[in-house]
Amino acid sequence: MSETQSVTQARPASGATQETPHVRINVEQASYAYSARKQAAPLFTLEATTFQACEREFVAILGPNASGKSTLLRMIAGSIAPLSGRVELDGFKTSQLEARTRAQRIALVQQESPLVFPIRAGDYVLQGRHPHGRSLWFERDEDFSIAEGALAQVGAEHLRDRWMHEISGGEKQRVVLARALAQQPLVLLLDEPTLHLDIGAQVELLCRLRRLADEHRYTVIEVTHDLGLAAEFADQIVLLHRGKCLRVGPPAAVYQRELLEQVFEVPLEIAAGPTGRPRVIVRGRREEN
Amino acid sequence: MKAMTLRRVLWTCALLTAVLLGVVLLALRLGAVPFSLGDLGQNLWWLVSGHSEKVSTDFRLIMVDIRLPRILLGIVVGAALSVAGAGFQALLRNPLADPYVLGVSSGAALGAILALLILPALPLMTPVAAFLGAAATITGVYFLGRRQGQLDSGTLLLAGIVSASFLSAMIMFLMTTLASRDLRGIAFWLMGDLSTSLPRGLLWILIVGFFVAAGAILTTASDLNVLLAGEREAMHLGVDVTRVKLVVYVSASVLTGLAVSVSGAIGYVGLLVPHVMRMLFGSDYRLLIPASALGGAIAIVLADTLARTVVAPTELPVGAMTAIAGAPVFIYLLRRRLA
Numbered sequence: 001m002s003e004t005q006s007v008t009q010a011r012p013a014s015g016a017t018q019e020t021p022h023v024r025i026n027v028e029q030a031s032y033a034y035s036a037r038k039q040a041a042p043l044f045t046l047e048a049t050t051f052q053a054c055e056r057e058f059v060a061i062l063g064p065n066a067s068g069k070s071t072l073l074r075m076i077a078g079s080i081a082p083l084s085g086r087v088e089l090d091g092f093k094t095s096q097l098e099a100r101t102r103a104q105r106i107a108l109v110q111q112e113s114p115l116v117f118p119i120r121a122g123d124y125v126l127q128g129r130h131p132h133g134r135s136l137w138f139e140r141d142e143d144f145s146i147a148e149g150a151l152a153q154v155g156a157e158h159l160r161d162r163w164m165h166e167i168s169g170g171e172k173q174r175v176v177l178a179r180a181l182a183q184q185p186l187v188l189l190l191d192e193p194t195l196h197l198d199i200g201a202q203v204e205l206l207c208r209l210r211r212l213a214d215e216h217r218y219t220v221i222e223v224t225h226d227l228g229l230a231a232e233f234a235d236q237i238v239l240l241h242r243g244k245c246l247r248v249g250p251p252a253a254v255y256q257r258e259l260l261e262q263v264f265e266v267p268l269e270i271a272a273g274p275t276g277r278p279r280v281i282v283r284g285r286r287e288e289n
Numbered sequence: 290m291k292a293m294t295l296r297r298v299l300w301t302c303a304l305l306t307a308v309l310l311g312v313v314l315l316a317l318r319l320g321a322v323p324f325s326l327g328d329l330g331q332n333l334w335w336l337v338s339g340h341s342e343k344v345s346t347d348f349r350l351i352m353v354d355i356r357l358p359r360i361l362l363g364i365v366v367g368a369a370l371s372v373a374g375a376g377f378q379a380l381l382r383n384p385l386a387d388p389y390v391l392g393v394s395s396g397a398a399l400g401a402i403l404a405l406l407i408l409p410a411l412p413l414m415t416p417v418a419a420f421l422g423a424a425a426t427i428t429g430v431y432f433l434g435r436r437q438g439q440l441d442s443g444t445l446l447l448a449g450i451v452s453a454s455f456l457s458a459m460i461m462f463l464m465t466t467l468a469s470r471d472l473r474g475i476a477f478w479l480m481g482d483l484s485t486s487l488p489r490g491l492l493w494i495l496i497v498g499f500f501v502a503a504g505a506i507l508t509t510a511s512d513l514n515v516l517l518a519g520e521r522e523a524m525h526l527g528v529d530v531t532r533v534k535l536v537v538y539v540s541a542s543v544l545t546g547l548a549v550s551v552s553g554a555i556g557y558v559g560l561l562v563p564h565v566m567r568m569l570f571g572s573d574y575r576l577l578i579p580a581s582a583l584g585g586a587i588a589i590v591l592a593d594t595l596a597r598t599v600v601a602p603t604e605l606p607v608g609a610m611t612a613i614a615g616a617p618v619f620i621y622l623l624r625r626r627l628a
Contacts, residue, residue: 077525079521079524079525099524099527099528099529100527101527102525102527103525103526103527104527106525107525108522108525110519110521110522110525113518113519113520113521113522114519115517115518115519116378116382116383116384116517117384117517117567117572118572119517119518119572123573124518127514127515127518127526128526130511130512130515130526130527130528131526131527137295137511137575138292138293138294138295138575139292139293144292183526
């Protein structure tokens, strides 16, 4: 239906030629360290990480809690600069882009912040137009049609006039995604987008992200700790463990039993699914004996 | 998505201006010496049409010298406090923020008193000192209200309320030990009052200062809308968060300092008015800021008229009226938040 009048329609027609895919995000030997004070020893370090994400690619940054996933995502988003190495978008360091320019190219879907005052879903999505000059007083007609299109693209037109605090978690996540799409970015970053969703909504969201990458040339990078869903939807896995990047590659290459057992500290089995993607079966600890 | 347009902002402002004019007429008419509407109109007409010789002495004394300046002062003070309240609410991401509740007004009052005590020869230093007092207090409350690097709503309010009480005690202490004739009474500084007449020059400074500071906040209105949906989000939507917060922090402190230096610490206007405006017109700051300015003017002129008339011929301080109306609203908002 309205999928055709999507916000990304203006992008160049996709897949006309079979060239090597265009590298959007280049993470090269990027590292980071947090410390309580400047002189103190770092409390947490993310060691040098290298990977690339092309347009139309879906990358999952995978790891258990406190593995450095969010730090890596924040470096890509440009909100923190790497201590060493580089994080670039189309050759520009993301942390050095001007805030507005960055927001026109990179959209970040974060874990929910509480809203101070009630806002309607439609107005929430319109905020995505902020980096495109909305802050100079009032929205243009174009901003409204782009926001409408973004809502349509996530199948949430009917939520337009609903209050954000009254809709369900899954609906809210769709509206938040619509706001990111209204930014008309090149790169979509998502921080554990499926965290509070039920399994149906999780799969629906990931299918939608997959489609956005395939059909609209987005580079999608998500942080997750869900082994199964990452294997099913991602093109590339960046596996992190205690601040170290252990492996980068397609799911089939990264999903090795000993490796994942060590990272997630749980006994598991890996089988090849019918699509060639690995399937992970987690065994209860009791079976160990 | 109801479009926010310049037209909508202007219409809303026109409506509120009409209400304000009505309230001003009422305020002019009522008082210890009442005037009929006809008298009022006739004399006002003579005044503006250049027949000022026809205006009665009574009218000139009561209207031109007493009531009109007092109403004008009320308008500016009410507008300043309301815009400051709306600003602090966005800055602190807390709908209960208000210059009085957070102790910022008391800080400004303390600054003003210190200036009057130390530099009595420089009356224009008073608003500056009040601004410094306001800015210092909000900085202190901001850092006291943080827990593990995060602004915590409850802690922030407690820090503000405790600061307000501490600063009020300091004011009491100073006023009692160093009482001098140049200072107005304790009730003026702690409760707020519009009854003192100001030198013309100070009124002009007040008006110009209000437009500059409120204008500065208005330029960030769109950024504030995004900021209210989350600070980290705002950063990734292209808002220069540090700059916006600095502008609002300085401007809201200036507005509080200006208002307090001429009228004492009038409470709850900055809480009550933006809240009512949000209920009426929505929480878009592009409309909320001008609406709050006009609404604040309406509220103060109305409250002051009541304060002058309910127990006439004696007067209540206007702050007593705003507290009677504002404190229950604060409790209501607090309960609703916790619910």
